[in-house]
Amino acid sequence: MSGGIYLDNAATTWPKPECVYQAVDRFAREVGGNPGRSGHRRSLEAGRELLRCREALARLLEVRDPARIVFTRNATEALNLALNGLITPGTHVLISSLEHNSVWRPVHRLCRERGASYDLIPCGRDGRLNLVEAAALIRPETKLLAVTHASNVLGTLLPIAELASIAHENGSLIMVDAAQTVGRYPLLPEEDHLDLLAFSGHKELFGPTGTGALYIREGIELPPLIIGGTGSDSLSPEQPDFLPDRFESGTANVWGIAGLRAGVEFVLSTGISAIREHEEELYVKLIEGLSSIGGIVVYGPESWGERVGIISFNLEGFPSGEVASYLDEAHGICVRAGLHCSPLAHRTAGTLDTGTVRVGLSFMNSEADIEALLSALRDLTKSA
Ligand SMILES: Cc1ncc(COP(=O)(O)O)c(C=O)c1O
Structure with a gap:
């Protein structure tokens, strides 16, 4: 075509960008290998590829510990991973009236199934969010604010740093869906005190489809969505409790992540x-x-x-x-x-x-x- x-x-x-195609091609043709599984050169190089991508993402987001960024298939999986762990019986969640179905649907379902509830923070017709209304909706049992950074329909940016302050004053957490902003808008989860940040690798980070990630602030405990082989601690029937292995069972999409690394480096070098x-x-x-x-x-x-x-x-x-x-x-x-x-x-x-x-x-x-x-x-x- x-x-x-x-x-x-x-x-x-x-x-x-051309470098993304080259990186996928190089990995596919010259490296191969399953990261973290074997001791041979191809497995080791595949493992280094994952590490390089995680480190590039950590540089872009100014996250101190790259291991706190876990790879997922897309933003949807990252959002589900976080929501599944945070919506527990009796909790209350706030989402904005701009959310993508990748937030609305899991929140809706998890609340229904687990006896939790949620409300929408209203936004104006142009998508502007009113912080006073957001603060008025928060309740003692509100455990989480889950909001998009920018609407995928209107393009409107939401005031995430201010929402983080409102959440934290109440003892709640904030998760930001940065599917539409990572790579094209300044995004510093640690400086802005965001607890979780979900994003796609295949949008403005220029990675291949099938790539995404979740940043998880230190101190936040989540159960994994998928349990299985990690290439680490293999004798134990228990899933490792350290990151990123806790959340990365099964063979990673290394071809895609090789491309994502090149995409992130392209963003870093372009600025x-x-x-x-x-x-x-x-x-x-x-x-x-x-x-x-x-x-x-x-x-x-x-x-x-x-x-x-x-x-x-x-x-x-x-x-x-x-x-x-x-x-x-x-x-x-x-x-x-x-x-x-x-x-x-x-x-x-x-x-x-x-x-x-x-x-x-x-x-x-x-x-x-x-x-x-x-x-x-x-x-x-x-x-x-
Ligand atoms: C705001 C927003 N959140 C989440 C998603 C889901 O992203 P993904 O396709 O990577 O799962 C999208 C996709 O368009 C989006 O625009």
């Missing part, structure tokens, strides 16, 4: 501020262009300082799915329409019935991609 323009980076980024600046340029161009086309409604906050490069819009008279199909079929432009696995965010934005067309930007996009999208949308409106 060749050609076309990819603007569905909020689902997964593509293309990846988050350069990445954010580039995305801002694309955002400004897109917003100016969209506002010059009649009948387009853009959702989410206008000011760049309050958002990341995820832009939802609708075109009057055209269902969102039709716009996305037209862009793909007539112009080879990939965007995503519908509810984006986040009915909560669409209810908040008032777009539950229509969905939206979502453009997910990445550092790999160019101004020419935005021009092509705008020109295709102009053609569509003219054809009406």
